[in-house]
Amino acid sequence: MGIRAKNLMANPRLSGSLKAATITIIAVINQIVSNIASAAPITFNTALPVAKGEFVWREQLVLGRSGKDPSGQNRSLKADRLISVVGYGASAKLAFFGVLPYSKRKLTLNPAGMNTQRNNAGIDDPTVFARYQFYKKDGTGQTLRLAGIAGVKLPIMRDTRRDTLGTLPTAIQQSNGAFDSFFGAVLTYQTFDFQLDSQISYRLNGTENGLNYGNETKIDTSLQYRMWPRDLSSGVPGFLYGVLEVTWAQKTRDLSQNGVTSDTSGGTTVFLSPGLQYVSKRYIIEAAFQVPLVQNLNGPALENKSRLRTGFRINF
């Protein structure tokens, strides 16, 4: 503690105020973490549980790298994102979610030894979606739920940022300028020992600057297995889950206004994501490592390397 801080604490009135402020801050933090989060998939948000009148907040840091470049330009893309997700339970069946990513991207091109870097950072387009649970079957220590999801990505961020070389490529813009919508279904089966979540979704990507972005079909599956404690004690113990997730995605080629398909867009990817998740009564911390298993990308598209996804979740 510095001298100035010591002098402040020595003043009884200020000391009292500081103590009160400290107690208030601790109380607020305690209030935030005194609520809990639950097991749910790490790599997708549609299965996040939220009760009526309650909020859930998830924060995830995703460190992504792409590098294997079949084009011969030695391109590599570094994309780090901080993704904030807030959900609200409008009723026991209906929940609304908002997703706001902040990203920092660096594209490096090294054709014939001429190194060029292009950078961008800022808030990306937000996504909002709703989930409606239309089937539920509860038993002792287990539950089966099926819900429909629908949402949109709003193209409100800039898609025309420039640097000294000109307009930045779409891959590192904050937005692609297109209004995208998606719909699908998510299933959750949970017991004391494990949880299985599966999601199927179809994304209708929009059009911008004469380019109709290819649509995407995606299937996500997540298994969370309780590794600790092996035997349930009384009360509500914290759970450590081992997590294994698989993401299959297929995107069609982009289509230009004159009906020409892009040879460098679309393809199929499969990611396998092992991870860990600790769920206490008060908070959750989670991390997964996303490994690309299959990357059948059209043309000289950049291939993904592994991604690290880590974060926390708090229910208010």
Place this chain on the structure above:
Amino acid sequence: MKYIVASLLLLFSTSAFAGNQYLVKVEGMSCPFCAHGVEKKVKEMKGVASAEVDLKSSIVSVKMQDGIILPEADIKQAIADAGFSFKSIETVKNTGGDHGHKGEKSDGQP
């Protein structure tokens, strides 16, 4: 002697005015989140002094404030709002000490 009498009187008075206690069986509750969600919703109910979940048995132990009875319809609604299903409710009488005994049970059927 007077201290013993006073202690006994205090003990009896505590028992006489202690809140009712209930054991509520909940279905669908299978993780810490579920448990805390139910606890939170039940604690928000009027007249509830405390609510504690035992995850393994799927039972919520609810203690009421003095003289207040837990309406079955209200506890059903609170559990539904938390996203789970009410199974049954059992009344535990004489909760002043640790010598309470189980009373009537309702499975929620009309």
